[in-house]
Amino acid sequence: MANADTELYQLNRPLVWSGFKQLAPISIFVTAFGAAFGLAATQAGLSDSTIVVMSTLVFAGAAQFAALDLWGTQIPFFTVMITVFAINARHLLMGATLYPWLRHLSPAKRYGVMLVASDANWAMSMQAFSRGQPGLGLLLGGGLALWFFWVFGTWLGIYFGNAVSDPKSLGLDMVMGCFLLAMVVGGEKNLRMLVIWAIAAISSLLAYWYLPENSHVIVGALAGGVAGTVWGTQDNER
Amino acid sequence: MNVETAGIGALAIALAMAVVTLATRWGGIYVMSFVPISYRVKQFIQAMSGSVLVALLAPMAIAGDNGARLALLTTATIMLLLKKPLPAIAAGILAAALLRQL
Structure with missing residues (x-):
C-alpha cells in the first residue's frame, strides 16, 4: 500500500x-x-x-x-x-x-x-x-x-x-x-456504497425541499460521509 | 447592499465572485492540512466523494423535467451496458434533446 x-x-x-x-x-x-x-x-x-x-x-x-x-x-x-x-x-x-x-x-x-x-x-x-x-x-x-x-x-x-x-x-x-x-x-459498487449513496440522495432531497436553496449538495455529501464512518469497511488499511 | 452594474460595478462583481469561488477551491485543502488523516477520516472522505455526486444528481432526477429524467436513465443504462462514458453521456444529452422537441 x-x-x-x-x-x-x-x-x-x-x-x-x-x-x-x-x-x-x-x-x-x-x-x-x-x-x-x-x-x-x-x-x-x-x-x-x-x-x-x-x-x-x-x-x-x-x-x-x-x-x-x-x-x-x-x-x-x-x-x-x-x-x-x-x-x-x-x-x-x-x-x-x-x-x-x-x-x-x-x-x-x-x-x-x-x-x-x-x-x-x-x-x-x-x-x-x-x-x-x-x-x-x-x-x-x-x-x-x-x-x-x-x-x-x-x-x-x-x-x-x-x-x-x-x-x-x-x-x-x-x-x-x-x-x-x-x-x-x-x-465502485457494493452494498456499502449503495447504502451510503441512498442516504446521500435522501438527505440531499430533504435539504432541496426543506432547507435554504443550494444547500442540498453539502447536506447530502456530509450525510453520506458520516454514513461511511458509521459503516466502515472491513479492510485493514489502517 | 446594491451595486450599480454601470461602469466598473459589473467588473467588481465578477472579481468578487472569482474570489469567493477561489476560497471554496482552496478552503477544503487548507482546512484538511490541520486534520490528521486517520482511518476514520479516510473512511469519511471516501464515502463523501461518491456522495457529492449523488447529492448533486438526486434533485436533478426527482425534481427535473422528463427530459432530464430520460437523459439520466439513458446515460445510466448505456454506462451499465457498454462501460464507456462518452457514448453514455452523448446518448443522454441526445435523449433529452429529442424528448424536448416533442
Missing part, C-alpha cells in the same frame, strides 16, 4: 497532457455550454469584457448562471456572493477528498492545481485513485482542458450565440449531470 501511495500522487508533464486529452472529448459539450452562458450573459446586459473576465476567473458554470438570474441595473452584492458560495461550496468537499494525495505536493503546486478543480476533472481523478492509478494529471490537465473550452465557448457565445439560444432544447443543461452519473455508475 505504501508503495502504491508514492506512485499515485505523481504529477508530471505526460500525465497532465494525458489528462488534457482524456477530458478533451467532453470539452465539446463544455464549449456549447459556455456558448450558452456567453449568450445569456449578453442578453442579461453584461459587457463583453466582463463576461470573458467572469468565465476566465470564476470558471464555475452553475454559479455564473445563477449570478445572471440576479443581474440587473442594480445587483444585491451579498445575495450574489452567498449564492455563489453556496453553489460552489462543493469545491470545499472536493478539496478535502483530494487532500490525501495533494498533501504530498508543495503548497504552491497544491494550491495551483486546485485553481482548475471542477466537477468533471475531480470525478475523473477520484475514479483513477480508486482504481489505483495516478489521478492528479487528470485533475490538472483535465481542468486546463475544461477551463480552456469554457472560456472559448463563452467567447463564441458572445459573438455567435444564436445557435444556442435555447440550450435546454438541445439537452445541454444535462451535460454535467450525465457526465457525473456516468462516473457514479462506472465507479
Whole structure:
C-alpha cells in the first residue's frame, strides 16, 4: 500500500497532457455550454469584457448562471456572493477528498492545481485513485482542458450565440449531470456504497425541499460521509 | 447592499465572485492540512466523494423535467451496458434533446 501511495500522487508533464486529452472529448459539450452562458450573459446586459473576465476567473458554470438570474441595473452584492458560495461550496468537499494525495505536493503546486478543480476533472481523478492509478494529471490537465473550452465557448457565445439560444432544447443543461452519473455508475459498487449513496440522495432531497436553496449538495455529501464512518469497511488499511 | 452594474460595478462583481469561488477551491485543502488523516477520516472522505455526486444528481432526477429524467436513465443504462462514458453521456444529452422537441 505504501508503495502504491508514492506512485499515485505523481504529477508530471505526460500525465497532465494525458489528462488534457482524456477530458478533451467532453470539452465539446463544455464549449456549447459556455456558448450558452456567453449568450445569456449578453442578453442579461453584461459587457463583453466582463463576461470573458467572469468565465476566465470564476470558471464555475452553475454559479455564473445563477449570478445572471440576479443581474440587473442594480445587483444585491451579498445575495450574489452567498449564492455563489453556496453553489460552489462543493469545491470545499472536493478539496478535502483530494487532500490525501495533494498533501504530498508543495503548497504552491497544491494550491495551483486546485485553481482548475471542477466537477468533471475531480470525478475523473477520484475514479483513477480508486482504481489505483495516478489521478492528479487528470485533475490538472483535465481542468486546463475544461477551463480552456469554457472560456472559448463563452467567447463564441458572445459573438455567435444564436445557435444556442435555447440550450435546454438541445439537452445541454444535462451535460454535467450525465457526465457525473456516468462516473457514479462506472465507479465502485457494493452494498456499502449503495447504502451510503441512498442516504446521500435522501438527505440531499430533504435539504432541496426543506432547507435554504443550494444547500442540498453539502447536506447530502456530509450525510453520506458520516454514513461511511458509521459503516466502515472491513479492510485493514489502517 | 446594491451595486450599480454601470461602469466598473459589473467588473467588481465578477472579481468578487472569482474570489469567493477561489476560497471554496482552496478552503477544503487548507482546512484538511490541520486534520490528521486517520482511518476514520479516510473512511469519511471516501464515502463523501461518491456522495457529492449523488447529492448533486438526486434533485436533478426527482425534481427535473422528463427530459432530464430520460437523459439520466439513458446515460445510466448505456454506462451499465457498454462501460464507456462518452457514448453514455452523448446518448443522454441526445435523449433529452429529442424528448424536448416533442
